[in-house]
Amino acid sequence: MESASSGLLEAVAAATASALHEAETSLPADVNAAIGRALEREQDPTARAQLENIRENIRYAGERGLPLCQDTGVPVVYLTLPPSVPATADLYEAVAEGVRRATAEVPLRPNVVDPLTRENTKDNTGGGMPTIHVRPGEELTVTVLPKGAGAENCSRIAMLLPSQKGEIARFVAETMLLAGGKPCPPVVLGVGIGATFDGAAALAKEALLLSIDEMDPFEQDLCDAVNALGIGPMGLGGAVTALAVKVKRGHCHTASLPVAVNVQCWASRRATRKVEVEQWT
Ligand code: SF4
Missing domain, CATH: 3.30.2300 (THUMP fold)
Structure with a gap:
């Protein structure tokens, strides 16, 4: 040059x-590991078959250098x-x-x-x-x-009021309930809390960049609420609807509590x- x-x-x-x-x-190592943990947890034969298919898909893509x-x-x-x-x-x-x-x-x-x-x-x-x-x-x-698009289209934002802090988990779980099998679960949910209308959406997407090897207690509670829905791998029922929920926060107006959920599929690519x-x- x-x-x-x-x-x-x-x-x-x-x-x-x-x-x-x-x-x-x-896929990144932490996402592969999370899919492996999901397989260890799942007892339902249909759910296990879906996770096995996902793992085989990942193996084929890697071997052939294909998407x-x-x-x-x-x-x-x-x-x-x-x-x-x-x-x-x-x-x-x-x-x-x-x-x-x-x-x-x-x-x-x-x-x-x-x-x-x-x-x-x-x-x-x-x-x-x-x-x-x-x-x-x-x-x-x-x-x-x-x-x-399958996952992105299921993403949502809510302009909650500060008095509705207790509604955050309900909104996150409701987002996945409405999504069902459309975003190709098991999903990773990026949750943005605070900032402004646009800022919360940006935080939610940035949360998808975080490692899913670990969740803090708040993230674990949100993940448990989503998994209690029983949507399961590819929406066919099971214990693991979400591999992880990751949260990013930003300071916000004293009268606001924006919450955004950016849905990501099992193909949590980065x-x-x-x-x-x-x-x-
Ligand atoms: S795995 Fe993800 S990218 Fe592929 S069709 Fe499903 S939602 Fe879309």
Whole structure:
């Protein structure tokens, strides 16, 4: 590449494509482990058969380097930027270029359309796509969270009042009750509590980036409430409807209590790449 900055942009595009390739064809270790624990818990033969099918699907995808699911989702990308890397339009375009490459090379299903004309852009980019969230950080990292529609469509938000704190668990469980088998359970639920209407939704999605190896007591209570529904793997009944519930909080207006639930399917896909900045500066 001709200049340091174009070298960095190329590295960001390559990191985005590489992270998408990993996320689409293999699950993170904590999600695989959670599916394994679900299999240990389930007694129901139908539920166990569904979990076995999911594990076989994961194995096939890994062996063949193919997507875990035909719905390869829409690209949601999180960047952390060190002080030396500004959030320029070129940087956003580099991420989009990475999405275009992954769409052609993995390949990914072209899922992105105009919301009204439904015209397909054919490369998974478009207005607001990829969705890019930028945070300051020590290092330049690219994290991808491809999001399928079956789960995303079941997500909900409630503008509760502060007096309704006791309603949070009911709202989370009700979200899964309404979803039933549509989001391909066992799900991971990202719950955003606080902030504003838009901020709560962003927190809920960011919660899906957290490891599901552990839950705190509040998250465990929410998860128990969801699992008590008995929806089970793929909605066919069973003990494990949710692999985990993860919560992120933000401070909010004294008169507000926003709660958002971002539903994620068993294919809880995410991957991160670090981009070395020093070599380009
Ligand atoms: S909800 Fe998830 S597992 Fe189900 S079809 Fe969509 S991406 Fe695939």
